[in-house]
Amino acid sequence: MESLSETTWDVLISGTGLQQSLLALALSRSGKKVLHVDKNGFYGGPDAAFSLQEAEDWVKTVENDTLTSSLFCNVSITSTPQPDQATRSSDSARLAVSRAYCLSLSPQLLYSRSALLPILVSSKVFRQLEFQAVGSWWIYNPLKAVPADASSPIEHSNSSSERTEEAEEHRRREERPPKDRRGELRKVPNxxxxxxxxxxxxxxxxxxxxxxxxxxxxxxxxxxxxxxxxxxxxxxxxxxxxxxxxxxxxxxxxxxxxxxxxxxxxxxxxxxxxxxxxxxIGALGPGFGAIIPKWGGGAEISQVACRAGAVGGGVYMLGNNVEAVNLKTENETHTSKRDGGESCEGLAEVQLQNGDKIKTKWIVGSDYDLPALKATSGFGKEISSTRSISVVSSPLPSLFPTITEGAPLAAGAIVVFPPGSLSTETKDVPGEMPPVYLVAHPSNTGECPDGQCVLYASVSAESSRGHTLLDQAIENLLESVDDESTPKVLYQIRYTQTSASSSSDKVQEPEAPPPASSALENVLLFPPPSLDLVFDDSILERVRTFWRMIVGEGGDEGDEGEFMVFEDREGLGVDLSDDE
Known part of the structure; x- marks a missing residue:
């Protein structure tokens, strides 16, 4: 078997974020020699999911790594003191072992009409993924005064099964002591x-x-x-x-x-x-229109895509950074399809962190994953989002009512705090404040133990102001839900994530050609991960373009003639899904 240095690679992919991993999946049947590296010791990069210990390690990495800090900054972790064994009322009131959690940096929703879902089916990796329904959208309304005996703030559930549940809940509420609330949640009509x-x-x-x-x-x-x-x-x-x-x-x-x-x-x-x-709504089942991947959202898709790349012959190396790049080393020629198929002379020589020097025809990554290139990708103005991931001491069941008769169990809920619904100590004009979003994932997502819930919070505001808004939104939500006592935040990761502005908010604007390095055509750069709370389908167009450039128009070997349309691998069609 040839060593890394003795092999002439067709593609070096740096980073295992969702974009790079989908490209690895697309190339998995191409017959190309693919080397896929990641400076991190885990899959997913900026789309990763962490146990509690892995989250602690990630925060330390961000604090000490200027490159990682180009995407994430102002990171911190806080946790509440854990109750003694003798005094705690239930296991939900304390953190479980580290591995009981799978906290995602990419908890985006996937709409049932997303272009990604047909890709996951046609590429056959859907068998290794489990998707769950996102249930209700809620809007928080502040109240000037709420009577002490006020009924549940969660209203407007209209199916017969929900009305039966509500009647029983009302009876139980009458037997509970009153709880002060600052506002109520109203369900968005479905x-x-x-x-x-x-x-x-x-x-x-x-x-x-x-x-x-x-x-x-x-x-x-x-x-x-x-x-x-x-x-x-x-x-x-x-x-x-x-x-x-x-x-x-x-x-x-x-x-x-x-x-x-x-x-x-x-x-x-x-x-x-x-x-x-x-x-x-209704495309995948009654009453819901969005889904989430179980076990960490986008991180799970990244891992499954990389697994397919490995099965297809790709070589994977975690904890191995690209240290240096010499873009032209030999007079060897390969064909580029960027400008009509003219040849591009020279292989790039890349030195890896472990000392290996490899030669490759194509280099794919991002500014974040290829710092040695010092490339300027030009993806637009920098934008940022202030975010937190909170583990709370309640499953928050009132956020997840039965969707409708025959619908699956809800595994996600969206709570929106409109501009002006949160009072802060700042002098912001309500109409000029951005909305705050809380995405709630219960334990059936595999992200936390039974009896707890994970809240993913985000707002487009600078860090200090943003965290003030996020903290108040979480506090108000926990006071608004119908629990016997107000749930507590047991653990929280806080951070600011940056990206680049896109053209997705412009009307019918064609996709711009994907940029290469300013030096050579054979360097292909992905933009930073989107800050959108919904999966960005434009990612697939960029992946498709890069795939076509690498394999050639229509493909030239293997069964890759159609993008991500694969036959079942003999003997692997069932086994891979059984391993999950």
Whole structure:
């Protein structure tokens, strides 16, 4: 067997983040010689998932590594003192062993109509993944005063099974001591039936809302209605075109998952996102439109994709950084498809952290994973999001009501705190404050033990102000849920994540060509991971473009003629899924 240095590699992929891992999956049947390295000792890179101990190690790495800090900064971990064995009321009131947790840096939702799902099916890796339904969207409403005997703040559940559950819950609530609350959670209607049954919406507003829903279901064919306002505020569009007041705009804005204020959220950004949400409901099962991968979200997809790359002959090396790159070392020629197929002379010589020097035709990674190149990728203006991952001492069952009859158990819930719903000590004008999002994952996701829940919080605000908003949102949520006592935050990771602005909020703008290094065409760079709370399908277009450049138009060997369309490997079709 040839050593690494004796092999001429077709592709060196640096980093095992989701983008690089999907490219490794695409190349797994190409017959290409692929060397896949990662400076980290774990898979996933910026999309990884951690046990408690791994999270501690990651924080230390970020604090000491200027390269890692280019994506993450202001990282910290806090945990509450653990109760003594003799005094704790239940296991949920204390942290379990480190490995009982799988805390994800990439808990993005996947809509049922996402372009990624057909790819996972056609590439045959779906057998190694388990997806779970995202249930309800909730909106937090602050209250000036809530009676001590107020009923549960979680309202507007309309199926017969939910009404039966609510009746039993109401009886139990009557037997509990009163609990002060600052606000209530209201469920976002899940369609026309919910809207008509909602007693808080007057008849005129219901008609306006139904008119908008009919429009958005086929908005692409009605450009005369919206294109002139594509760059205008979505709130202004809803008010002027559909006479929708602010209280009815709020749930629609929540469905967009916009990181921006209502004034900054454009019509061209919002319409395709609301349409995506509505069109996805029922595609994979009754009553839900979004799913999440079990065991750590995007991190699990990365691992499965890398596993497929290894089965296809790729060589994997964790804890091995790219130390130096010499882009032209020999007069050997390979073909580039970037500009019509002209040849690109020279192999790149790469020195790895372990001392190996290898030769490769293509180098793929990101600025974050290929610091030796000192490349300027030019992906746009830097943007950031303040985030936290919190383990709480309750399963928060009221966030996960039965979706509808015949639907699977909900494994995710979205809680949106609209601008102005949180009071802070800052002097922010409510309309100028961004929304806060909390994504709740219960124990059936495999991310925490029974009796606990993981809250993924994010807001587009600088670190100090952002964490003030996140802390208050978490506190208000825990006070609002219907538990016998207010749940506690047992453990929390806090950080700021940076990325680059994209064109995803612009109307029908074509995908720009993926940038290469300023020096040579055979260096292909991925952008930083998206900060979107929903999986960004544009990732797949970039992966497809890189794959085509590497294997050639239509493919030239193996069975890779169609992107990510594979036959079952003989003897492996069932065994891989059984290993999970």
């Amino acid at each position: 369609g026309r039936e919910d809207i008509f049954k909602d007693s808080t919406i007057d008849l005129k507003s219901k008609r306006s809302l139904m008119k908008f829903l009919r429009f958005v279901a086929d908005y692409e064919s009605q450009p005369d209605v919206w294109e002139s306002q594509a760059s205008s505020s979505f709130s202004e569009f809803l008010a002027s075109r559909f006479n929708l007041p602010l209280p009815l705009q709020t749930p629609l804005l929540a469905l967009t998952m916009t990181p921006d204020t209502p004034v900054e959220t454009t019509t061209g950004f919002a319409l395709p996102r609301i349409a995506r949400h509505l069109r996805s």
